[in-house]
Amino acid sequence: QVQLVESGGGLVQAGGSLRLSCAASGRTMGGYVMAWFRQAPGKDRDIVAAISWSGSSTNYANSVKGRFTISRDNAKNTVLLQMNSLKPEDTAVYYCAAGNTYGSSTPSVFRYWGQGTQVTVSS
Numbered sequence: 741q742v743q744l745v746e747s748g749g750g751l752v753q754a755g756g757s758l759r760l761s762c763a764a765s766g767r768t769m770g771g772y773v774m775a776w777f778r779q780a781p782g783k784d785r786d787i788v789a790a791i792s793w794s795g796s797s798t799n800y801a802n803s804v805k806g807r808f809t810i811s812r813d814n815a816k817n818t819v820l821l822q823m824n825s826l827k828p829e830d831t832a833v834y835y836c837a838a839g840n841t842y843g844s845s846t847p848s849v850f851r852y853w854g855q856g857t858q859v860t861v862s863s
Contacts, residue, residue, distance in 0.1 A: 741766045741767060741852075742764055742765070742766045742767050742769060742772065742838050742851075742852040743764065743765045743766045743852075744762055744763070744764055744836045744837070744838060744852055744853060744854035745762070745763050745765075745836075745854055745855070746760060746761070746762050746834065746835065746836045746854040746855065746856060746857040747760070747761050747762075747763070747857060748760040748761045748857060749834060749857030749858045749859045750858075750859070750860070751860045751861075751862065752826055752859075752860070752861055752862070753861070753862050754826060754827055754828055754861055754862065754863050755825060755826065756826050756861070757822070757823060757824045757825075757826065758823045758826065758859060759820060759821070759822050759823070760776065760820065760821040760823065760834055760836075760857060760859070761818060761819075761820055761821075762774070762776075762818065762819040762820075762821075762836030762854060763817060763818055764817040764818070764819070764838070765817065768814070768817060769812075769814065769817050769819070769838055770793065770814040770817075771793060772793065772838040772839060772840065772852075773790060773791070773792060773793060773838070773839050773840065773841060773842045773850075774790070774791050774810075774812055774819045774836070774837070774838055775787055775788075775789065775790035775791070775810075775836075775837045775838075775839070775850060776788040776789050776790075776810060776819075776821045776834055776835065776836060776837070777834070777835045777837055777847060777850075778830075778832035778833065778834045778835065778859075779832055779833050779835070779856075780831060780832040780833075783832075785835070785847050786801065786845075787801060787845040787847075788800070788801050788804055788808060788821070788834070789801070789804065789808055789809075789810035789821060790810070790842065790843075790845075791810045791811070791812050791819065792842045793842075795811065795812045795814070797842065798810050799843070803829075804823075804830075807823065807824050807825045807826075808821060808822065808823050808824070809821070809822040809824075810822075819836060821834070823859070826859075826861045827861060828861045828862065828863045829861075830859060830861050831859060831860050831861050832859060833856040833857065833858050833859075834856060834857050834858075834859050835853055835854055835855075835856045836853070836854040837850035837852065837853050837854070838850060838851060838852040838853075839851050839852075
């Protein structure tokens with residue numbers, strides 16, 4: 741079992757930055773692909789970014805490329821999502837997830853989920 745807890749969400753003006761953090765407990769997260777998803781009201785849960793077990797590979801949704809950066813510190817059991825140049829359309833609940841398959845954007849592939857943290861970007 742892996743427990744995931746997100747933090748760092750909040751209200752920010754367009755153009756601003758936020759850094760989300762995901763702390764893992766239970767089993768070490770070193771053996772898992774880690775990802776961030778987001779879900780806006782009335783919309784599907786979509787992948788934002790993912791990072792491989794070692795951290796050597798990352799991928800991003802087209803909508804956030806060049807603005808968001810995912811990173812991980814396996815020794816600290818932490819995954820970060822640095823979000824810059826935020827836009828109102830980035831407003832959503834952001835979820836941290838752990839899974840075994842790198843390269844998949846399907847939520848059902850990810851086994852463990854955090855409770856989510858709200859990010860609101862005002863115009």
